[in-house]
Amino acid sequence: MSGAVLVPAGAAGGAPRWLRSLGLALGLLIVGLVAFAAVFGPSLVPHDPFAQDLGNRLAVPVWMEGGSWTHPLGTDQLGRDYLARLVYGARISMVIGLATVIASGLIGTTLGVLGGFFGGRVDDAVLFVITCRLSIPVVLVALAVVGLMGSSFTLVILVLGLLLWDRFAVVARSTTMQVRNLDYVAAAWCAGASRAAILWREVLPNIATHLAVVATLEMALAILLEAALSFLGLGVPPPLPSWGLMIAEAKDYMFFSPWVIMIPGIALFVLVFGINLLGDGLRDMLGTQDAR
Amino acid sequence: MSLLEVRGLRVTFGGRTAAVRGASLSVEKGETHCLVGESGCGKSVTALAVMNLLARGARREAEALSFAGQDLRHLSDREMSRLRGDRMAMIFQEPMTSLNPAYTIGSQMTEVLRRHRGAPRARAAERAAELLARVGITAPGMRLGQYPHQLSGGLRQRVMIAMALMCDPELLVADEPTTALDVTVQAQILRLLAGLQRDLGLGILLITHDLGIVARVADRVSVMYAGEVVESAPTAQLFAAPRHPYTRGLLRCVPVPGKVRRDEPLGSIPGVVPRIPPGFRGCAFRDRCPHAAPACAEAVPRQEAGPGHEFLCTLPPDWALRERAA
Amino acid sequence: MTAAIEVRGLRRVFRVRQGLFAPPRQVVAVDGVSFAVPAGSVLGVVGESGCGKSTLARLILGLLPPTEGEVLVDGRRLSEMDRRARARLIQPVFQDPFASLNPRRRVKDIVAMPLVAQGSVPAAEAARRVAEMLERVGLSQEQGERFPAQLSGGQRQRVAIARALVLRPRIVVCDEPTSALDVSVQAQILNLLAELRRDLGLTYLFISHNLAVVEHVASEVAVMYLGRIVERNESEALFRAPAHPYTRALLASVLTPEPGLGVPDVGLGDTLPDPANIPPGCRFHPRCPQAFGRCPAEAPAAWPAAGGGFAECHLLDPAAPGAAPREALRQEA
Numbered sequence: 001m002s003g004a005v006l007v008p009a010g011a012a013g014g015a016p017r018w019l020r021s022l023g024l025a026l027g028l029l030i031v032g033l034v035a036f037a038a039v040f041g042p043s044l045v046p047h048d049p050f051a052q053d054l055g056n057r058l059a060v061p062v063w064m065e066g067g068s069w070t071h072p073l074g075t076d077q078l079g080r081d082y083l084a085r086l087v088y089g090a091r092i093s094m095v096i097g098l099a100t101v102i103a104s105g106l107i108g109t110t111l112g113v114l115g116g117f118f119g120g121r122v123d124d125a126v127l128f129v130i131t132c133r134l135s136i137p138v139v140l141v142a143l144a145v146v147g148l149m150g151s152s153f154t155l156v157i158l159v160l161g162l163l164l165w166d167r168f169a170v171v172a173r174s175t176t177m178q179v180r181n182l183d184y185v186a187a188a189w190c191a192g193a194s195r196a197a198i199l200w201r202e203v204l205p206n207i208a209t210h211l212a213v214v215a216t217l218e219m220a221l222a223i224l225l226e227a228a229l230s231f232l233g234l235g236v237p238p239p240l241p242s243w244g245l246m247i248a249e250a251k252d253y254m255f256f257s258p259w260v261i262m263i264p265g266i267a268l269f270v271l272v273f274g275i276n277l278l279g280d281g282l283r284d285m286l287g288t289q290d291a292r
Numbered sequence: 293m294s295l296l297e298v299r300g301l302r303v304t305f306g307g308r309t310a311a312v313r314g315a316s317l318s319v320e321k322g323e324t325h326c327l328v329g330e331s332g333c334g335k336s337v338t339a340l341a342v343m344n345l346l347a348r349g350a351r352r353e354a355e356a357l358s359f360a361g362q363d364l365r366h367l368s369d370r371e372m373s374r375l376r377g378d379r380m381a382m383i384f385q386e387p388m389t390s391l392n393p394a395y396t397i398g399s400q401m402t403e404v405l406r407r408h409r410g411a412p413r414a415r416a417a418e419r420a421a422e423l424l425a426r427v428g429i430t431a432p433g434m435r436l437g438q439y440p441h442q443l444s445g446g447l448r449q450r451v452m453i454a455m456a457l458m459c460d461p462e463l464l465v466a467d468e469p470t471t472a473l474d475v476t477v478q479a480q481i482l483r484l485l486a487g488l489q490r491d492l493g494l495g496i497l498l499i500t501h502d503l504g505i506v507a508r509v510a511d512r513v514s515v516m517y518a519g520e521v522v523e524s525a526p527t528a529q530l531f532a533a534p535r536h537p538y539t540r541g542l543l544r545c546v547p548v549p550g551k552v553r554r555d556e557p558l559g560s561i562p563g564v565v566p567r568i569p570p571g572f573r574g575c576a577f578r579d580r581c582p583h584a585a586p587a588c589a590e591a592v593p594r595q596e597a598g599p600g601h602e603f604l605c606t607l608p609p610d611w612a613l614r615e616r617a618a
Numbered sequence: 619m620t621a622a623i624e625v626r627g628l629r630r631v632f633r634v635r636q637g638l639f640a641p642p643r644q645v646v647a648v649d650g651v652s653f654a655v656p657a658g659s660v661l662g663v664v665g666e667s668g669c670g671k672s673t674l675a676r677l678i679l680g681l682l683p684p685t686e687g688e689v690l691v692d693g694r695r696l697s698e699m700d701r702r703a704r705a706r707l708i709q710p711v712f713q714d715p716f717a718s719l720n721p722r723r724r725v726k727d728i729v730a731m732p733l734v735a736q737g738s739v740p741a742a743e744a745a746r747r748v749a750e751m752l753e754r755v756g757l758s759q760e761q762g763e764r765f766p767a768q769l770s771g772g773q774r775q776r777v778a779i780a781r782a783l784v785l786r787p788r789i790v791v792c793d794e795p796t797s798a799l800d801v802s803v804q805a806q807i808l809n810l811l812a813e814l815r816r817d818l819g820l821t822y823l824f825i826s827h828n829l830a831v832v833e834h835v836a837s838e839v840a841v842m843y844l845g846r847i848v849e850r851n852e853s854e855a856l857f858r859a860p861a862h863p864y865t866r867a868l869l870a871s872v873l874t875p876e877p878g879l880g881v882p883d884v885g886l887g888d889t890l891p892d893p894a895n896i897p898p899g900c901r902f903h904p905r906c907p908q909a910f911g912r913c914p915a916e917a918p919a920a921w922p923a924a925g926g927g928f929a930e931c932h933l934l935d936p937a938a939p940g941a942a943p944r945e946a947l948r949q950e951a
Contacts, residue, residue, distance in 0.1 A: 182717050182718075183712040183714060183717045183718035184717065184718050184719055186676075186679075186681055186710065186718075187710060187712065187718055187778070187781065187782075188720075188731060188735070189680075189681055189701075190680070190681065190704075190705060190708075190709055191705050191709070191731055191732035191735045191785075192701040192702040192703075192704065192705030192706075192732065192735045193731065193732075193734075193735040194701075197735065201720075201723070201731075202720055205720070205722040205723075206721065206722055330800035330801065330803075331771075331800055444890050446890060474666040474667055474827065475666075475827065475828075475872060475873075476666060476871045476884050476886050477890075478871065478873075479870075479871040479873070479881055479882060479883075480884060480886075482873075482881040483881045483883060486880070486881060501801065502801075503801070503875040504830075504872070504873030504874055504875050505873055506875070507873070507874070507875040507876055507877040508873050508876075508877070508879060508880055508881050509880075509881060510877075527877045528877045528878060530877075531875065531876075531877045532877075541802065542802060544805075545801045545802045545804065545805035546801055546805075546830070547805075547830045547831055547833070548830065548876075549829075549830055549833050549857060549872070549874060554833070554834060554835070554836075554837075554853065557809040557812065557813075558805040558808055558809055559805060560803075560806040561805075561806075562806075564770040564772065564773075564803075565800075
């Protein structure tokens with residue numbers, strides 16, 4: 001046998017697909033940076049996000065006339081360091097986003113997988129629950145609950161987590177139905193595997209990537225909803241520096257000190273944009289993989 | 293002058309894979325030319341390249357590519373699409389890829405004639421009904437009002453053929469037209485194609501992986517492997533005296549009732565079809581070939597083994613005879 | 619001796635919902651099928667798409683419960699068998715090696731899956747048996763570390779065969795095991811299956827639409843049409859002298875690679891079988907070139923055919939008026 005240059009047609013070569021996709025890389029970079037800031041930022045920024053300095057209110061950021069490196073992003077209306085608050089706010093956004101996705105992911109995936117896998121009456125029940133959930137207006141209910149029970153960090157997570165699982169359920173249900181009918185699941189039945197083993201080893205790993213895409217979308221949505229709730233004063237209670245709350249607090253000063261509203265606004269936009277890029281990139285990867 | 297003349301056709305995808313590497317073939321008027329090979333050998337890409345239907349990102353080059361004396365290489369997309377469906381038509385393995393599920397059979401069939409010939413609606417409908425009857429569809433008037441999903445696979449394939457014939461094409465390119473069908477329906481469709489060819493003088497380029505189909509319908513055969521035509525001959529000649537080791541291997545793989553005894557091992561070709569990087573030299577089959585020699589890594593000569601019988605190999609044309617004698 | 623597979627009066631009906639308000643339609647996929655496969659032999663099942671051959675395979679594998687009738691594997695009722703015991707006895711090889719392997723698991727884990735499901739095989743023993751099985755089907759240990767997407771179609775089908783045989787079952791149900799493969803690879807897989815059957819003493823139920831392949835592997839052949847076995851016989855007898863007009867049409871439509879013969883006229887007409895709408899009497903009569911008055915009126919009995927088999931056709935009824943004599947039929951074939 002001669003030619004060592006021959007590559008078997010089945011083997012994939014070259015750079016991994018995720019590197020080739022620029023959007024995915026950018027999304028990963030943004031989300032990675034924000035996650036890094038959320039985890040390590042507060043210990044790297046020298047200022048306390050809660051420490052007020054009324055003598056130094058609304059200090060301008062470093063790139064403007066009169067700015068200084070002591071407060072690179074300036075200070076807010078109570079003289080608190082804006083960079084410290086922004087970084088601490090990233091932690092709040094990420095924690096709320098992740099916690100909501102975990103809670104809603106667990107609820108939605110469980111319902112969807114059970115309905116899709118067992119079909120029949122179980123599926124009818126799951127569909128009924130999904131339909132009920134879809135007829136609930138999320139924002140109104142969130143407003144009502146928080147308005148009635150008073151705002152708190154955990155309540156926001158709880159409310160969002162209990163309301164945002166519908167897309168998980170729908171996607172988990174339909175993908176489970178597809179996978180359930182594939183021959184490798186039939187082969188597992190024939191091999192004598194238990195229902196739990198089939199769900200855990202054959203079905204879940206193969207719907208996980210689809211759920212990951214949903215997770216990114218839901219995370220972006222949860223972060224935006226938290227910001228909206230906080231803006232209305234019904235989300236994270238002050239003095240916690242949520243980005244939404246920062247925007248709300250800054251709106252009175254936006255005409256004379258526009259950066260106080262622009263900085264958290266841009267941060268929010270960039271994070272949600274990055275998460276959406278990540279989701280799109282994941283979906284593209286899925287698409288090319290499924291196309292074989 | 294051949295109806296379709298392809299010489300030195302090359303297709304590359306993004307500079308990374310060479311799908312077709314210098315394939316040549318020609319189809320005469322009234323002739324069926326079968327392009328046979330296994331999946332990934334480049335036979336479908338060749339057909340798409342002829343019709344200028346390659347996906348974006350593919351690059352097509354050829355020393356010659358002409359249809360009825362007209363050079364296809366420099367036609368604009370618009371000129372090409374005027375030719376497609378009119379004087380040259382194509383049918384696919386899965387009819388649903390070219391039938392629009394949102395329109396009735398009738399409106400899709402008449403659309404072809406109205407677009408290419410500007411025929412009035414009534415005349416186009418008449419022609420559509422006539423062709424449906426011609427391809428063996430009963431109650432054509434009723435079928436014209438139906439949607440593609442209301443038809444069975446065999447009926448859809450017939451509709452596809454009828455649609456391809458709307459403008460009396462001179463060349464029909466058929467890519468695995470019966471692979472998705474049952475054997476009984478396959479025989480009916482192939483008979484239908486043969487009959488149409490006899491009556492209309494069609495030239496057919498038939499792409500298939502099935503040597504049974506090749507033997508029964510082809511006038512000429514080109515065997516493709518890894519993007520090259522490795523052997524080309526009149527059908528009887530190819531089956532009686534195949535010269536390329538790949539062709540011989542392929543023929544031994546097929547169980548033939550009465551020839552191979554039950555449970556006796558079939559001949560098989562070890563290994564898998566390789567992916568060929570651009571700039572590859574030598575014979576692409578050498579890794580799987582029982583007769584591979586060092587010379588196979590060099591440029592391989594195209595040799596003649598009889599009238600119209602060419603093969604691409606370093607072995608002498610009479611090697612099989614000598615082997616048998618030895 | 620007990621048969622490896624025995625099937626008695628098997629019937630499976632699917633209810634197909636047609637829409638929100640329309641009543642569900644009944645599709646009879648398998649209708650009154652009985653047969654026995656002796657241990658060590660190969661029963662080939664042939665028929666067109668929609669004839670119920672895949673449903674039959676799923677009934678015998680226990681993937682679907684029958685509406686009526688029962689399946690006995692090695693003399694024991696399938697429905698009363700523990701899933702682990704059933705797995706040790708009967709295993710499948712499916713058609714599409716792209717869909718039959720879990721894309722998220724490594725080859726060695728796929729092959730080990732039946733051993734893990736038994737719950738009583740120690741990990742070291744399982745790893746040893748997986749390695750042995752991979753070698754047996756012609757895959758390297760290095761390929762065992764790969765994912766299915768990194769293998770070719772033929773290699774994947776070898777993985778599926780290794781998974782089916784790792785529990786050393788006695789019976790393998792092969793549902794179109796080579797029809798998704800190229801001819802050169804098909805030959806490799808058919809040779810491997812034949813070799814494994816000889817060496818391990820396996821019994822195959824071999825389902826295929828390709829009659830040439832079935833003739834090559836099967837010792838006995840059953841021809842299915844719209845859910846019924848319309849003819850069954852020893853492989854040689856059936857291919858030499860097919861008794862049912864449908865079998866003859868199927869055989870006639872096989873295109874062997876013999877140039878110069880042209881494409882045969884099968885003579886089945888344009889009506890296609892619809893499992894949701896089975897014709898009365900003989901279910902083949904709307905397509906049968908030899909149908910006569912009795913065919914639409916009365917379902918034919920199973921008349922004996924030369925070679926020890928049977929065919930369900932009125933033409934074989936020695937008492938039937940208008941039936942052609944047997945000799946004439948055989949000549950026509």
